[in-house]
Amino acid sequence: MGGALETDYLVIGAGAAGMAFTDAVLDHGDAHVTLVDRRDAVGGHWRDAYPFVRLHQASPFYGVASTPFGGAVQTFGPEAGLHERATGAEVCAYYDGVLHERFEPSGRFVFLGGHEVSDGGRVTALDSGVEHEVRVRRRVVDARYLSPRIPALDPPPFEVSDGATCVPVGELPAVAGSAGSFVVVGSGKTATDAIVWLLGNGVPPDAVCWVRPREPWMLDRAVVQPDPAVFLTMVTSLMVAGASAASVDEFFLRLEDDGVMLRIEPAVVPTMARVPTLARWELELLRTIEDVVRLGHVRRVSPGVVTLERGQVHVPRDAVVVHCAAEGLRQRPVVPVWSPGRMVLQPVRAGFPCFAAALVGYVEATRPSSGEAELNALCPATPYFSTPAEWVGAQAAGAVSTAAFMAAPDVAAWAHSTPLNPTRLTAADRERDEVRDAVGRFKAVQAAGVRGMARLAAAHG
Numbered sequence: 460m461g462g463a464l465e466t467d468y469l470v471i472g473a474g475a476a477g478m479a480f481t482d483a484v485l486d487h488g489d490a491h492v493t494l495v496d497r498r499d500a501v502g503g504h505w506r507d508a509y510p511f512v513r514l515h516q517a518s519p520f521y522g523v524a525s526t527p528f529g530g531a532v533q534t535f536g537p538e539a540g541l542h543e544r545a546t547g548a549e550v551c552a553y554y555d556g557v558l559h560e561r562f563e564p565s566g567r568f569v570f571l572g573g574h575e576v577s578d579g580g581r582v583t584a585l586d587s588g589v590e591h592e593v594r595v596r597r598r599v600v601d602a603r604y605l606s607p608r609i610p611a612l613d614p615p616p617f618e619v620s621d622g623a624t625c626v627p628v629g630e631l632p633a634v635a636g637s638a639g640s641f642v643v644v645g646s647g648k649t650a651t652d653a654i655v656w657l658l659g660n661g662v663p664p665d666a667v668c669w670v671r672p673r674e675p676w677m678l679d680r681a682v683v684q685p686d687p688a689v690f691l692t693m694v695t696s697l698m699v700a701g702a703s704a705a706s707v708d709e710f711f712l713r714l715e716d717d718g719v720m721l722r723i724e725p726a727v728v729p730t731m732a733r734v735p736t737l738a739r740w741e742l743e744l745l746r747t748i749e750d751v752v753r754l755g756h757v758r759r760v761s762p763g764v765v766t767l768e769r770g771q772v773h774v775p776r777d778a779v780v781v782h783c784a785a786e787g788l789r790q791r792p793v794v795p796v797w798s799p800g801r802m803v804l805q806p807v808r809a810g811f812p813c814f815a816a817a818l819v820g821y822v823e824a825t826r827p828s829s830g831e832a833e834l835n836a837l838c839p840a841t842p843y844f845s846t847p848a849e850w851v852g853a854q855a856a857g858a859v860s861t862a863a864f865m866a867a868p869d870v871a872a873w874a875h876s877t878p879l880n881p882t883r884l885t886a887a888d889r890e891r892d893e894v895r896d897a898v899g900r901f902k903a904v905q906a907a908g909v910r911g912m913a914r915l916a917a918a919h920g
Contacts, residue, residue: 474503477602482523483820509629517542537740645783673731698908809857852916
């Protein structure tokens with residue numbers, strides 16, 4: 460048994476949420492923070508991500524509030540004119556920099572990498588088994604509640620028979636050169652990344668079979684940019700669709716007409732809405748895959764055969780099955796962010812988890828005498844989503860939550876100071892005619908849009 464440790468905040472999980480919360484608490488108060496993670500380094504699942512991964516949104520929306528991440532506009536390539544998106548290695552390097560250049564010099568921070576926290580509050584070193592009691596003066600902060608499940612750490616959710624080759628997406632570069640054909644399993648962003656990577660590395664489209672259990676809706680990356688004129692125009696489209704659509708499907712189809720939403724197969728109405736961002740050049744590549752299987756989830760892969768919920772398909776016996784079917788962002792019940800002695804980090808608007816964790820950290824640091832009820836009313840948690848109706852409901856809940864925390868003048872001032880906030884307005888932004896026009900259009904339809912989205916979500920609840 461090691462000696463006892465004392466801290467104001469014991470933050471469990473050094474991924475995006477834990478890092479953003481810790482940064483804000485250190486930056487806006489005098490508290491001591493102990494950050495614990497099973498991994499030896501900060502960065503969470505990015506430490507285990509596939510080698511060709513990139514942020515699917517612009518880099519400035521990611522990271523911690525004190526340290527802007529990226530920001531340059533691409534000047535060439537298929538995404539010229541859009542903000543840069545960091546690679547996985549760049550994300551890890553960024554978090555290492557925050558740890559060593561921001562957190563550690565504060566003198567009020569300890570990182571316990573390679574440790575886990577027991578239900579009883581003891582911290583145990585995974586290599587040595589040495590335990591420490593931790594005396595927490597303020598709160599234990601659960602930053603793992605919504606930690607994503609990724610293929611590198613989760614086995615495939617289907618049986619793999621002897622003789623079949625199935626690899627997680629991270630091993631794709633190691634096997635691609637010797638494989639003649641591929642079966643990509645999954646409907647989400649990981650699967651689209653895998654296919655774009657394969658096609659970009661010379662694999663012909665007819666060598667790829669894509670098993671898509673559900674058809675996904677995705678956001679056009681061009682409309683999710685750190686420019687308020689662009690972002691608010693997109694949000695206005697949501698509000699107009701919410702105010703006028705008679706059904707959830709009509710809502711999404713209106714957004715597709717506005718250039719906000721994308722779908723891979725124009726003849727199929729999607730039933731999945733995790734809604735990552737996608738560029739149109741990627742969409743064009745994805746549409747070159749003609750061998751698409753829509754027979755539900757995979758149950759078993761065998762040499763030459765893939766068995767699904769609603770049938771079987773034959774594939775080459777030596778085909779490499781690429782596992783992209785992990786859960787990703789987990790849907791768990793919404794719980795209060797604050798409770799006595801404890802916090803559970805969750806979104807407090809629709810999406811943008813780094814902004815949410817930083818916001819909660821700022822509120823916690825600047826309101827030490829507020830009770831849990833007051834804090835939860837200021838920053839109510841909002842849910843993650845999987846279906847189109849859930850996505851619409853999350854947009855409505857996020858709009859209500861945003862109105863709550865932006866009503867506090869100091870919170871609004873802080874929110875407009877950080878690029879993590881997608882609706883940030885700087886002093887320079889407020890002088891731009893196109894921004895003023897976008898703000899005016901948004902405000903004119905906001906109330907009706909929120910009511911309409913809540914109505915649509917409730918009708919499908």
